[in-house]
Each structure stands twice: as structure tokens, then as C-alpha cells.
Amino acid sequence: MINIVYMATPEIAVNCLQKLLNFNDINVQAVVTQPDRPSGRGNKLTAPPVKDFALSHNIEVLQTEALKNDEKIKAKLKTLNPDFFITFAFGQLLTQEILDIPKIATINLHASLLPEYRGANPIQRAIYDGKEETGITTMLTVLALDAGDICLQEKIKITENMTDKELMDIISDKAPFIMYPTIKQLYNKILTPQKQDESKVTIAKKFKKEDAVIDWSKSAQEIHNHVRSMTTWPVACTTINDKVIKILKTQVIDTEKENPICGEIIEISKQGIAVAAKRGILLIQELKPEGKSKMNAYDWTNGFKISTGNEFQ
Numbered sequence: 001m002i003n004i005v006y007m008a009t010p011e012i013a014v015n016c017l018q019k020l021l022n023f024n025d026i027n028v029q030a031v032v033t034q035p036d037r038p039s040g041r042g043n044k045l046t047a048p049p050v051k052d053f054a055l056s057h058n059i060e061v062l063q064t065e066a067l068k069n070d071e072k073i074k075a076k077l078k079t080l081n082p083d084f085f086i087t088f089a090f091g092q093l094l095t096q097e098i099l100d101i102p103k104i105a106t107i108n109l110h111a112s113l114l115p116e117y118r119g120a121n122p123i124q125r126a127i128y129d130g131k132e133e134t135g136i137t138t139m140l141t142v143l144a145l146d147a148g149d150i151c152l153q154e155k156i157k158i159t160e161n162m163t164d165k166e167l168m169d170i171i172s173d174k175a176p177f178i179m180y181p182t183i184k185q186l187y188n189k190i191l192t193p194q195k196q197d198e199s200k201v202t203i204a205k206k207f208k209k210e211d212a213v214i215d216w217s218k219s220a221q222e223i224h225n226h227v228r229s230m231t232t233w234p235v236a237c238t239t240i241n242d243k244v245i246k247i248l249k250t251q252v253i254d255t256e257k258e259n260p261i262c263g264e265i266i267e268i269s270k271q272g273i274a275v276a277a278k279r280g281i282l283l284i285q286e287l288k289p290e291g292k293s294k295m296n297a298y299d300w301t302n303g304f305k306i307s308t309g310n311e312f313q
Contacts (some may be wrong), residue, residue, distance in 0.1 A: 014050055031059050033061065084128065112136075121205060137153055138178055138182040214236055216275070
């Protein structure tokens with residue numbers, strides 16, 4: 001039996017934990033996750049998704065604000081004496097003291113083809129940058145950011161209109177089927193992790209709220225990538241008539257046309273709102289007006305009373 005402690009927090013990491021429980025040679029001794037946080041309009045205290053799943057399957061849950069400083073939980077982990085720590089979107093830095101606890105290794109699952117997109121935001125950044133391919137990597141955790149030796153990788157195609165949420169779901173589905181063979185092969189000493197090529201390192205910086213604002217002086221393709229990379233957070237936005245509008249779904253309908261006025265509405269139809277970018281034309285199909293629910297873009301124009309020639313800022 002291979003003993004593991006699973007360290008994770010968000011929804012994307014739940015499926016991997018669930019599937020690992022189905023393998024009869026894996027024993028999940030405990031889950032380590034973040035504390036419950038206020039969430040929603042009422043700021044109700046909400047448990048991390050990984051915690052909810054673990055408790056529903058009678059797995060011990062250890063919650064901590066900072067594992068590196070939590071002597072009680074570190075002592076508990078040492079008594080468990082696991083073969084592996086498994087980390088997936090855990091959201092906390094580990095110390096060498098912690099990495100020395102498991103008998104074999106700490107394995108991290110990272111949502112990119114390392115060494116590309118090290119850091120906190122690889123899924124959204126790959127889409128934002130217009131990449132046509134990304135992937136998932138299992139790696140040995142070291143103290144440097146996502147710099148450990150690579151165990152296994154799997155490529156994932158990014159289609160033209162794929163959103164960050166859709167890519168997250170694909171990665172969540174694939175995660176256990178790269179993690180399990182990594183665990184098994186390391187346990188049986190038949191996998192030799194490979195060092196990363198430091199000359200190919202790129203960093204996936206986390207988005208800030210102000211990054212949501214659309215720059216209409218960019219190309220239609222760049223703005224489309226912007227929109228689909230941020231459907232979960234912070235959500236692409238623009239303004240018109242001093243109102244903030246969140247843009248949820250778009251389509252590129254022209255890539256070459258040079259436009260004298262960036263952000264100008266050039267056509268309104270049942271298909272959506274055609275807007276001029278610096279180069280090309282973007283069709284807004286779904287949006288969320290300030291203080292309202294998401295809606296079809298054409299329906300919004302009827303109530304908001306805008307017309308061709310108006311400009312998004």
C-alpha cells in the first residue's frame with residue numbers, strides 16, 4: 001500500500017483526489033488544505049472544495065493558514081510517515097523541513113508544460129497569450145518556484161474559443177491519470193525525473209483586478225483571448241456611457257481590417273455587437289451589465305438603447 005497525504009484547495013483538485021481513492025494500492029492518510037473563507041454576498045464562511053470532498057469520504061482534514069509555521073500539523077504529518085506528499089493548487093509555500101517528511105518525495109501537479117508558465121496562473125496565461133497548446137506536468141517539488149525535475153507530462157490542445165473554465169475542467173479530468181502513474185513509477189523506482197531547461201522558463205503571473213479592463217487598441221484576436229482567459233476571474237470589462245460592462249463571450253469575425261476608431265460599434269444584430277478593434281472586428285455575444293445578470297448582447301442593446309457609432313472605452 002502506498003501512503004499519501006494530499007495537499008490541495010480548489011475545485012480543480014477534487015477530481016484527482018476522488019480518482020486516487022479508486023486505486024486499491026493508494027491510501028490517502030489525510031488532506032491538508034486552506035482554512036474556511038468568507039464567500040458570497042453574505043460573506044458566509046465556506047469550506048474549500050477539497051475539504052468538503054475529503055470529509056464526505058471520511059478522510060482526516062488538516063487546515064492551516066501557513067503550513068510552514070504550523071508546528072502541530074507538521075508534527076502530525078511526521079507521525080503519519082507517508083510515502084508521498086501530493087500537491088495540486090495548494091496555494092502555500094513549503095519548507096525543506098516539510099519536503100523531508102515523506103519517505104520518497106513530494107510530487108506537484110502543475111497546469112502547464114514546464115518549464116513554460118511557472119507560477120500561479122498558468123491556465124489563464126496560456127489562453128491570454130493565444131497559445132494553441134498547453135498541458136500538465138508532474139514534478140518533484142523543490143524550494144525554487146516550480147523548478148523541480150519533471151516526472152511526466154501530457155499535452156492539451158487549446159481550441160480557438162476555449163475558456164479558462166473549460167481548460168480547467170480538462171486539466172481536472174486528466175490530472176489523476178498522470179498523477180497515479182507518477183506515484184507508481186516513483187514508488188517502484190522505474191521513473192527517472194528529468195531536469196528542466198532553464199533557458200526556456202517563462203513565468204505565469206497572477207492576474208490583478210485592473211487587468212480585466214479591455215484595451216480596444218489591441219487586435220480583435222488579442223481581445224478575444226483576453227475575454228476567454230478571464231471568465232472565472234477577474235472577468236474582462238469595458239465601459240460605455242459611464243457604465244461598466246463585463247464581457248463574457250466573444251468571437252473574432254475579422255482579423256485583418258484596420259479601423260480608425262477603436263471600440264466603435266459598427267453593427268448590431270441578433271448575433272451580437274460587432275466592435276472595431278485596432279485590427280479586426282470582435283463580436284460580443286454575451287455580457288453582464290453593471291448590477292444585472294448575464295444576458296445575450298443583442299437583448300442588452302434593446303434595453304440600453306445604444307446604436308452603431310457608439311464607442312466602448
